[in-house]
Amino acid sequence: MNKNQLQQHDREHLLHPFTDFHDLGKQGTRVITSAEGAYITDIDGHRMLDGMSGLWCCNLGYSRREISEAIYEQLNKLPFYNSFFQCTTVPSIELADLLSEVTPAHMNNVFFTGSGSEANDTNLRIIRRYWDLLEQPEKRIVISRKNGYHGSTIGGASLGGMSGMHKQFQALDYIEHIEQPYWFGEGGDMSPEEFGVHAARSLDKKIQELGPEKVAAFIAEPIQGAGGVIIPPETYWPEVKKVLDQYGILLVMDEVIFGFGRTGEWFGADYYGMKPDLMTFAKAVTNGYFPLGGTMVSDRVAEVIKAKGGEFTHGYTYSAHPAACVAGIATLNILREEKIIERVRDTTGPYLAKRWAELADHPIVGEARSLGLVGALELVQDKGSRARFDDKCTAGAVCRDMSIKNGLVMRATGDTMIIAPPLILDTTQIDELVEKARRALDDTAKAMA
Numbered sequence: 001m002n003k004n005q006l007q008q009h010d011r012e013h014l015l016h017p018f019t020d021f022h023d024l025g026k027q028g029t030r031v032i033t034s035a036e037g038a039y040i041t042d043i044d045g046h047r048m049l050d051g052m053s054g055l056w057c058c059n060l061g062y063s064r065r066e067i068s069e070a071i072y073e074q075l076n077k078l079p080f081y082n083s084f085f086q087c088t089t090v091p092s093i094e095l096a097d098l099l100s101e102v103t104p105a106h107m108n109n110v111f112f113t114g115s116g117s118e119a120n121d122t123n124l125r126i127i128r129r130y131w132d133l134l135e136q137p138e139k140r141i142v143i144s145r146k147n148g149y150h151g152s153t154i155g156g157a158s159l160g161g162m163s164g165m166h167k168q169f170q171a172l173d174y175i176e177h178i179e180q181p182y183w184f185g186e187g188g189d190m191s192p193e194e195f196g197v198h199a200a201r202s203l204d205k206k207i208q209e210l211g212p213e214k215v216a217a218f219i220a221e222p223i224q225g226a227g228g229v230i231i232p233p234e235t236y237w238p239e240v241k242k243v244l245d246q247y248g249i250l251l252v253m254d255e256v257i258f259g260f261g262r263t264g265e266w267f268g269a270d271y272y273g274m275k276p277d278l279m280t281f282a283k284a285v286t287n288g289y290f291p292l293g294g295t296m297v298s299d300r301v302a303e304v305i306k307a308k309g310g311e312f313t314h315g316y317t318y319s320a321h322p323a324a325c326v327a328g329i330a331t332l333n334i335l336r337e338e339k340i341i342e343r344v345r346d347t348t349g350p351y352l353a354k355r356w357a358e359l360a361d362h363p364i365v366g367e368a369r370s371l372g373l374v375g376a377l378e379l380v381q382d383k384g385s386r387a388r389f390d391d392k393c394t395a396g397a398v399c400r401d402m403s404i405k406n407g408l409v410m411r412a413t414g415d416t417m418i419i420a421p422p423l424i425l426d427t428t429q430i431d432e433l434v435e436k437a438r439r440a441l442d443d444t445a446k447a448m449a
């Protein structure tokens with residue numbers, strides 16, 4: 001099929017995730033056909049630096065044969081076996097060992113799933129089981145944050161705080177949402193430090209309002225990813241820690257994006273010095289080569305759920321899929337052997353911080369923020385008042401298209417442009433990324449004038 005035929009068949013038969021089906025029919029999709037290193041190529045031969053690592057997954061880029069060969073070999077040896085009914089497989093045990101090593105010291109058990117959404121559903125099941133076994137069944141409520149993203153199953157989407165999603169389904173009734181630590185959008189006249197404390201105190205307020213005896217857990221991403229790379233003020237997590245310590249409720253950190261090196265530490269929890277009770281992972285664990293997710297379970301929780309008898313009536317056919325597990329093993333081995341995370345921490349992260357910050361001088365950029373190898377640009381019409389161009393987020397959509405035209409994949413979340421490039425980028429490629437982003441901003445400014 002040629003490009004037009006592919007687009008036509010796509011339109012007729014394929015329903016895409018998070019997509020306006022009506023609009024897609026008008027524009028036609030971009031057909032991505034190949035990838036190499038940190039670059040993707042579409043059917044027209046247009047080559048782009050992938051500033052989003054696929055969908056936050058391909059942190060090692062697209063050319064790691066160690067991973068694809070491990071999958072191929074495993075598929076020929078034992079393509080599938082389940083881990084129900086007292087069975088197990090060698091790759092699942094090896095990956096569980098490896099994960100226990102690279103995650104924080106107090107986390108030594110893993111429950112495997114097929115995706116991040118499923119892992120957050122698993123978290124809901126473990127949280128309830130934990131409090132039931134401790135004979136505190138009144139602890140039912142899970143607190144989450146507005147504009148957080150925790151996946152798209154009913155459980156994941158209920159935990160998430162995206163208002164557009166909540167309009168299209170009926171959320172679970174035991175989840176409550178609090179303020180997000182989004183200083184640029186909601187900080188008003190407060191300093192970032194004041195606002196960080198303020199946003200964290202909204203957790204305390206909510207616990208008081210609900211009654212601490214009813215609250216089971218708090219879930220949050222270390223940094224909101226899909227919400228727009230919202231890096232909380234430095235005061236936020238320390239204050240949250242104080243609140244959690246006071247009440248003893250469980251902390252779930254959703255590390256689906258920030259796990260495996262994005263901040264320059266293995267996990268966001270390491271970066272912020274937090275001690276989560278459960279930790280969701282997915283995406284980069286297999287470098288995007290095979291679907292896999294899971295939740296890391298702390299010793300505090302594992303001791304309770306392992307100590308008492310009675311079946312935990314939860315699991316997925318593809319929990320601990322052997323091919324997914326070997327993909328995870330190969331990915332973690334590369335991260336460790338090639339010291340990729342250390343490089344982000346010591347070299348490429350600081351270099352991106354310096355170069356990305358230069359974009360703040362652009363006339364339509366209200367803020368340029370970054371951490372490790374993740375960054376965001378707030379597009380504004382007026383820098384002083386932080387006023388946007390319009391309330392339809394036109395600037396973001398235009399900038400995304402201009403960026404692609406200039407050979408860089410950036411994503412738009414409203415009028416916030418975000419990047420999360422592969423962790424293998426060198427400083428020359430970071431220069432290329434920043435230069436292409438600047439050209440996209442110039443083109444956007446012209447188009448919006």
Ligand SMILES: *Cc1c(COP(=O)(O)O)cnc(C)c1O
Pocket residue numbers: 114115116117118149150151152221225226254255256257282283293
């Ligand atoms: C992507 C994402 C999820 C959902 O993962 P899926 O594999 O798409 O189900 C959950 N939490 C966060 C923070 C994510 O970014």
